[in-house]
Amino acid sequence: MPEMTVIEAVRETMRAEMRRDESIILMGEDVGNRGGVFLASDGFVDEFGEERVIDTPLAESLICGLALGAAVNGMRPVAEIQFADFVWPAINQIVGEAARVRYGTNGAKSAPMTIRIPYGGGVRGGLYHSQSIEVLFAHTPGLTVVAPATPYDAKGLLASAIRADDPVIVLEHKRTYRLIKGEVPDDDYTVPIGKAEIKRPGSDMTIVTYGLMLHYALQAAATAMELGIDVEVVDLRTLRPLDRETIIESVSRTGKVLIVQEDTPAVSISSEVAAIIGEHCFFDLDGPITRLGPPDIPPMPFSPIQEAAFMPSPEKIVSAIEKLAEL
Amino acid sequence: MPEMTVIEAVRETMRAEMRRDESIILMGEDVGNRGGVFLASDGFVDEFGEERVIDTPLAESLICGLALGAAVNGMRPVAEIQFADFVWPAINQIVGEAARVRYGTNGAKSAPMTIRIPYGGGVRGGLYHSQSIEVLFAHTPGLTVVAPATPYDAKGLLASAIRADDPVIVLEHKRTYRLIKGEVPDDDYTVPIGKAEIKRPGSDMTIVTYGLMLHYALQAAATAMELGIDVEVVDLRTLRPLDRETIIESVSRTGKVLIVQEDTPAVSISSEVAAIIGEHCFFDLDGPITRLGPPDIPPMPFSPIQEAAFMPSPEKIVSAIEKLAEL
Amino acid sequence: MAATANKESETSGQLSGGRLVELYRTMVLSRHLDERVWLLNRQGKAAIAASAQGHEAAQVACIEATDPKKDHYLIYYRQFTAMIALGTEPEEMLRGFLARDGDPMSAARQFPLHGAHPRVDLFNFSNVIATQLPQAAGVALADKLRGKDAVTIVFFGDGAASQGDTHEAMNFAGIHKLPVVFFCENNRYAISVPLSRQMAVESIASRAAGYGFPGVTVDGIDVVAVHEAMTAAVARARAGEGPTLVEVQVERLLPHTTDDDHTRYRTPEDIAQMLERDPIKITAEMLKRRNLITEAEDEQIHSEAKKRVNIATDTVDAEPYPDVGPMFDHVTMASQGRS
Amino acid sequence: MAATANKESETSGQLSGGRLVELYRTMVLSRHLDERVWLLNRQGKAAIAASAQGHEAAQVACIEATDPKKDHYLIYYRQFTAMIALGTEPEEMLRGFLARDGDPMSAARQFPLHGAHPRVDLFNFSNVIATQLPQAAGVALADKLRGKDAVTIVFFGDGAASQGDTHEAMNFAGIHKLPVVFFCENNRYAISVPLSRQMAVESIASRAAGYGFPGVTVDGIDVVAVHEAMTAAVARARAGEGPTLVEVQVERLLPHTTDDDHTRYRTPEDIAQMLERDPIKITAEMLKRRNLITEAEDEQIHSEAKKRVNIATDTVDAEPYPDVGPMFDHVTMASQGRS
Ligand SMILES: Cc1ncc(C[n+]2csc(CCOP(=O)(O)OP(=O)(O)O)c2C)c(N)n1
Ligand SMILES: Cc1ncc(C[n+]2csc(CCOP(=O)(O)OP(=O)(O)O)c2C)c(N)n1
Ligand SMILES: [Mg+2]
């Protein structure tokens, strides 16, 4: 079983899917000869040709509208938004249009399209190459949103996304691209959409998280174990629809919860996870529902000391674990 | 003290502000001779001239980018988005740009601009004239978001918005425009941004809500009183920043909470309110944190029976109150 | 290069006299049904309507130049006549406006004319102006990649020309020589905003030059001229030569929608002049001048249309609204349904 | 109408020989500082840089035609030389690239060249391509409404021309005859995407016709030609006659940014040809041909620039990064600060 980075898993999955299914086409800025700025489609134009690997003009609304039009006419487009920070011009085509194609046509049309979005900070990206942009997508009925954190899940969820018959947003954390390595089976498998995974079982409290923060949470859990606190770590993996069952089961069992995310906490994924817990685990909770995130300021400073101060870290998670354990 | 509708309060406030301050200009689709599709600027072009009341081309990104440019160059633009459903093309200029002007220039520039957005359903508007679009704005550091529900608050919060030195989004519920009447003092007053208001005191439980739902909640509370349940109703009024103190104080006192909103519950204002309560009222809560909202499907059907089934109503709120009271 | 076609071209081109009369018949049916819809709105039965009155000639001529068995149609809310020209029955139209169960486009989830057509590849996903243009480029791209013989016709108004999406779509279609026709129904108003506040140029078609394909401006009350321009554009697209922008100059005879009152922003002279350019009147005159119909035949065409509209109204008025249950159908896998 | 100015116009226009040498001096300083920044990136000290190498002549000439005491400049990330031409000191520039406390634009909250200038009205709110164009229209609108004598110059690349915002902004500026100059630095690439995949036409300036104002294409390695075109555009704006689109044809001598490798997508011939069009070389030759500088003076200009860059590097390299505290300053009233 080969070991791969996240970006390698993304690339090999796209390649395998494109070999399997001719209706899959790629579109985005610099996805052709450049192979994508993160090299997600490195070499693809040579293998699949310019017709299936389309360098678009610099226009995100076009990219997503184009993907939508092609999707309702028999293709399975995979659109790349170069950086999450640049997805805003396309919101109208994604949230306003693609999300509602099936509902708004009473099932007559569907849009089997995938939008890959590299996001997240800790990469010296400053205000405009660091953003987390999941909130609106995760809020919108009609969209599916996945956020794999490991190479295994990156392959399995991207394959699920490409094969799905409705629009799926795939959020890939940029920092994990080359940082995170893991085993990825050669064979064709998918990871089901809508299923969280307990990445580390534990009995004293539950951390619910996703993306890069999964790795920080696992590091923090290892440190906490040395301090005698046994932390369970739930990786959401899919942000819409959230896997309520896994969250509720875990938190009801451990009785305490810390929700960790990189995105601004106000009105966010962590808010929704907290709301689910507050409604469904109330009688099993042994302490307040706690959250850890960055400060409520625009994300995130370019200068290194401030960037580090902004991002949640394994150390900050350990502190939050200790505080919660004492309650 | 004259009685006014919400739309009259909006219009008279804009008129008074424009008379007071020459740097205020309006811009939007049909705001000129048409006076706005809801007549918010009826007669303005005659009083203030075409230079200050600008009919723009049909281009929302332009409208907001224009407002931003004028704002950083000495004006106080008030932009109108004709219907909330059409704000998506402008997200990049609002969330990506305006929200971060002060932070991103380290305080050198600021953008004193107001964006008025008529939103909400129950108006036979179907999928594209009914949307609630508050989530992303309320999530974004750098934006201020107000959502007045009464004529009094509409005047006071719009005045605060226009006078603020940073971008403020004013969400006006379309259904309240002509439905809701109330007394509006003639004199110059403002309602402070960031302050919720207890619109009805009560002791058995707290309803937290905003917009049109405030009125439904008050109706439901009156019915509940007849059933012997004394409900407190908190009107959030500002969605960013949320007034944590008022929420926490009320819920800690009553011990039970029902959060009512018209918007899709997943990852929303009600999620954040629940998260605040789950963290800060845990030891005072006598029951789970409950929420009432529409089903998780695209908002909202055009046909009348389905629209009614989609929208939360006073009756549905009464049921939720009764269920919570029994817990 | 923008070019203005003859004002009242009466050379029939590929349109036979018989077809001209048929097109006129469709226009008249559209007009009577359209009037009925406004009446139903005033009676409180139709929540909202946008009229195609004034656009009828342009729309029938446009559809006539296409092949409904192969082609794709991305419309917006004003293609009332185009819908009828494509075979939508009056009952089907009314179910949309009256939000009845049997609305073929969206089962009354959406406004009239929104959703997808059950028999031709015509759709209109949203009310959001200009979003259909990038989508049309995508539809056409998919055909081009698979070598399909199909043309995509995308409809938009003068207002839509100001949106960024329009620019992005035309630019891409030009680069890739996509088989698409951009059909702009320029009625000089975006709700209340006149052309002079929408653009500093005379014609929208002139912008095509900036995207590397032809643009043509045609008088949209002239069935023959529109048909000729569209025939050329469709042929160009089918031949793999790329897009064309066809701009038709039409009048919006009624206010923007049933919610609007255009006397707030149009002068009496403007309204009077515009009423002179009623395509039903102009087309009837042309057909009579060319001896294709008699006065009596014209009256019969009108009375048949009225009868058809009456039958449809009676039928649909008695039909039920959709019930709550189906509201939860056809959600995507990501919707959590009943909350 | 698009017009192409003379390829190597050497009539000095309003530019004296003395000013030409000064402009060259700025170009050379820019070049050496720019090279240093890339070196600092390779040393791991500058996280990212976009270079203006190849754009220097266009940028100095553009700024020379404006009035920094009155005018507004909305730049993007590639206006390295323009920043210097506007009086930004090498130390200030380096503080941006090295993310030091004293970065005058944003206190190192943002990427280099992002934020607002402390002395001239120059700003760049974000990395998001083309957002500055509608903003520029707004800035110009505010001046126009108040009758201010100020011109807004907005910079953008060929890539930005494809964005909807560009279309919307130009359209509005045309309608309202705003005092704005759209300055397009066309280096034929948007990262790796060549012009042929960005548009089906030869010149971006040709699109101005669709917005009702003039567009002109100028050779951007020709200081005099760019200055002439900009002088005309600025005069037009100041006279209340409206916008101009000035497109300058330049070369991007280095990869897109320090993160890029252009050999992945440019052929060796393309790279070789492009290197021929180095504006430093071309301008030096022109100055010598016109006897405005000698070889020795040229060498001195270079060595002074190098010295200046060395001093600045030593100074800034020793300066601290911003500490955590100031991260919480200048948030708007809506931010809840420390979470
Ligand atoms: C993006 C967007 N903004 C605003 C609206 C509101 N609106 C509906 S129709 C319309 C005018 C459209 O004018 P035009 O494109 O000329 O079409 P016409 O109605 O004249 O046929 C406006 C502003 C909308 N539907 N979508
Ligand atoms: C909206 C948006 N999309 C994508 C990007 C990523 N990106 C940064 S620069 C660039 C190319 C810009 O090309 P051009 O406008 O020609 O400017 P140049 O770098 O050539 O000067 C791209 C795609 C971005 N910054 N903003
Ligand atoms: Mg129109």
Ligand SMILES: [Mg+2]
């Ligand atoms: Mg470029």
